[in-house]
Amino acid sequence: MSQSISKVLTMSPSDETVSVSGWVRTKRSSKNVAFVALNDGSTIRNLQLVIDVDKGYEGLNEEVMAKVTTGASLCASGKLVASQGSGQAVELLCEKISVQGVADPDEYPLQPKKHSLEFLREIGHLRFRTNVFGAILRVRHAMTFAIHKFFNDRGFYNIHTPIITGSDCEGAGEMFRVTTLPEHNPPLLDDGKIDYAQDFFGKATNLTVSGQLEGELAAMALGKIYTFGPTFRAENSNTSRHLAEFWMIEPEVAFADLTDNMNLAEEFLQYLIGYALENCVDDMDFLSKRYAEEEKLKPQAEREEMTLLEKLEFVRKNAFERITYTQAIEILMNCTPNKKKKFQYPVERWGIDLQSEHERYLVEKHFKKPVIVTDYPRENKAFYMRVNPDEKTVAAMDILVPGVGEIIGGSQREERFEVLKERAAEFKIPLESIWWYLDIRKYGSVVHSGFGLGFERLLMFITGMTNVRDVSPFPRTPKSAEF
RNA sequence: UCCCAAGUAGCUCAGUGGUAGAGCAGUCGGCUGUUAACCGACUGGCCGGGGGUUCAAGUCCCUCCUUGGGAGCCA
Numbered sequence: 001m002s003q004s005i006s007k008v009l010t011m012s013p014s015d016e017t018v019s020v021s022g023w024v025r026t027k028r029s030s031k032n033v034a035f036v037a038l039n040d041g042s043t044i045r046n047l048q049l050v051i052d053v054d055k056g057y058e059g060l061n062e063e064v065m066a067k068v069t070t071g072a073s074l075c076a077s078g079k080l081v082a083s084q085g086s087g088q089a090v091e092l093l094c095e096k097i098s099v100q101g102v103a104d105p106d107e108y109p110l111q112p113k114k115h116s117l118e119f120l121r122e123i124g125h126l127r128f129r130t131n132v133f134g135a136i137l138r139v140r141h142a143m144t145f146a147i148h149k150f151f152n153d154r155g156f157y158n159i160h161t162p163i164i165t166g167s168d169c170e171g172a173g174e175m176f177r178v179t180t181l182p183e184h185n186p187p188l189l190d191d192g193k194i195d196y197a198q199d200f201f202g203k204a205t206n207l208t209v210s211g212q213l214e215g216e217l218a219a220m221a222l223g224k225i226y227t228f229g230p231t232f233r234a235e236n237s238n239t240s241r242h243l244a245e246f247w248m249i250e251p252e253v254a255f256a257d258l259t260d261n262m263n264l265a266e267e268f269l270q271y272l273i274g275y276a277l278e279n280c281v282d283d284m285d286f287l288s289k290r291y292a293e294e295e296k297l298k299p300q301a302e303r304e305e306m307t308l309l310e311k312l313e314f315v316r317k318n319a320f321e322r323i324t325y326t327q328a329i330e331i332l333m334n335c336t337p338n339k340k341k342k343f344q345y346p347v348e349r350w351g352i353d354l355q356s357e358h359e360r361y362l363v364e365k366h367f368k369k370p371v372i373v374t375d376y377p378r379e380n381k382a383f384y385m386r387v388n389p390d391e392k393t394v395a396a397m398d399i400l401v402p403g404v405g406e407i408i409g410g411s412q413r414e415e416r417f418e419v420l421k422e423r424a425a426e427f428k429i430p431l432e433s434i435w436w437y438l439d440i441r442k443y444g445s446v447v448h449s450g451f452g453l454g455f456e457r458l459l460m461f462i463t464g465m466t467n468v469r470d471v472s473p474f475p476r477t478p479k480s481a482e483f
Numbered sequence: 484u485c486c487c488a489a490g491u492a493g494c495u496c497a498g499u500g501g502u503a504g505a506g507c508a509g510u511c512g513g514c515u516g517u518u519a520a521c522c523g524a525c526u527g528g529c530c531g532g533g534g535g536u537u538c539a540a541g542u543c544c545c546u547c548c549u550u551g552g553g554a555g556c557c558a
Contacts, residue, residue, distance in 0.1 A: 025519090026518085026519065026520090028516095028517045028518070028519095028520050028521090029517085029520095030513095030514055030515070030516075030517070030520085030521090031513085031514060031515065032514095032515055032516090033515075033516060033517080034517085035516075035517045035518075035520085037518080037519095046518095048517085048518080050516080050517090052516095070508095083516095084516055084517095085516060085517065085518065086518080087517085087518045088518085105508085105509060105510085106493085106509060106510080107493085108493090109493065109494080111493080111494065111507075111508050111509090111519085112508085112519050113494075113495090113507065113508075113519055114494095114495090114519080115494065115495090116494080116495075118550065118551065119494070119495090121550090122550090173556065173557065174556095210558095231558080233556090233557075233558085235556060235557075236484060236556095237484095237555085237556065237557075238484085239552095239553085239554085239555090239556090239557095240551090240552080240553095241557085241558080242556085242557070242558080243558090246558070247558095248558065344554080355554090355555090356553090356554075356555090357554095404558095405557095405558095406557075406558065407558075408558080409557080409558065452558060453558075454557085454558030455558085456558080457558055458558095467551090468558095479549085
């Protein structure tokens with residue numbers, strides 16, 4: 001059984017035989033000796049194999065070495081020795097190599113050089129073998145683990161909310177229909193519409209766009225819950241920040257108001273950043289260097305002043321700015337870009353939706369740190385958000401971060417039965433379709449709050465990647481579901 | 484869905500109406516320990532698809548497809 005390269009790299013030279021398995025990244029050979037950089041995914045670091053053809057070890061001949069090419073898989077064993085070269089502390093002096101699977105150099109698309117992220121997206125089945133995706137996926141795993149740890153340590157229960165939902169009032173965009181009705185000639189009603197009463201569930205069903213409403217039900221009994229699952233949006237969004245299938249974390253807390261909610265969200269983000277910095281040192285270091293190289297390509301004026309690691313450290317250590325929507329509008333109305341008519345959407349009055357350019361100005365130019373904007377106009381936000389005493393705004397909060405924009409959206413929920421019914425009516429949501437959601441306000445209703453964090457957006461922020469397709473192993477976007 | 488840009492060798496790109504190029508990769512050879520090794524030679528093209536203008540189109544026009552950036556919607 002071979003040992004992981006991450007472990008081998010921490011070992012000291014000894015006479016014991018060490019076995020490793022992995023994929024060849026590069027091979028460099030001269031007349032008498034060859035060097036192979038081997039990676040097994042356990043770490044971004046490679047183990048250097050030294051193959052001395054002259055030593056006459058069995059199987060270490062030119063025929064075998066010809067199969068050792070970039071991309072080939074092999075098992076190797078030998079003695080771990082102090083390296084004569086300067087790039088690594090130890091290296092494996094090979095006594096035996098068995099090539100498991102060859103990779104024809106004429107065809108294998110990955111070369112030992114920098115490839116564009118666009119090209120790597122086209123070879124999504126092989127891009128796992130690159131440094132950048134290895135790093136991202138190890139960080140992605142670490143973040144998954146840290147999310148469960150954060151909530152578990154604080155007494156939250158993980159709830160699996162449904163992926164197939166009969167609720168069509170979640171109000172978060174277009175949904176994917178789930179049906180077993182025949183493609184051709186489905187049963188129809190008299191008015192020509194499809195008769196979903198004959199469908200699998202006896203009604204029209206879709207893939208979920210949010211687990212929040214169901215999460216609220218659980219929070220009304222278990223107190224503190226969170227969901228962490230896939231969500232689906234059938235929006236025709238063609239941007240670097242949207243996926244049709246993405247993962248979302250949605251905590252919901254009973255007896256918590258909007259301030260508690262903001263405190264939780266801020267502590268959560270800072271915890272996750274800290275976890276990545278402390279537990280993914282090699283990968284984060286690599287990603288920070290990659291980020292710095294990307295920044296160098298930008299014009300001076302658009303460059304980040306801080307490295308990725310510095311930026312994350314800054315966000316982790318400094319309190320987020322908290323402002324109301326009304327204050328945000330005042331800042332934006334009086335800011336230079338607005339007065340000089342630099343905004344595509346001028347800020348002229350209270351009540352407008354904040355556009356991407358406005359959010360970016362607040363975060364990147366005005367405050368230069370994450371900003372929590374609260375208390376939005378009631379017309380602009382979902383029906384379940386609690387109406388404030390001023391009757392004009394709701395207890396909503398959005399967390400905006402540099403580079404990514406909105407990373408968290410949340411609110412205190414409307415817990416008052418009568419008010420919630422009125423709000424649902426305002427949004428033309430049939431009350432009978434959410435009878436169970438309303439019931440929760442009828443029986444033992446409590447003040448409660450929650451938020452949603454887009455997992456891939458979190459990863460973009462932490463890894464410094466600028467396209468969401470590069471932080472998901474299998475991105476689903478309009479016209480694209482190849483792998 | 485809208486706006487803009489781009490599709491030329493396996494990859495990254497140059498080629499602005501007149502014989503299709505470079506670097507890297509690959510192959511072969513060389514090199515006494517390399518670090519995306521180095522040195523030399525060779526190989527490699529329906530110039531995204533279709534249609535048009537022209538004596539002549541990679542280059543100009545139309546159209547479709549794909550990709551990227553921005554916008555909307557949002558996480």
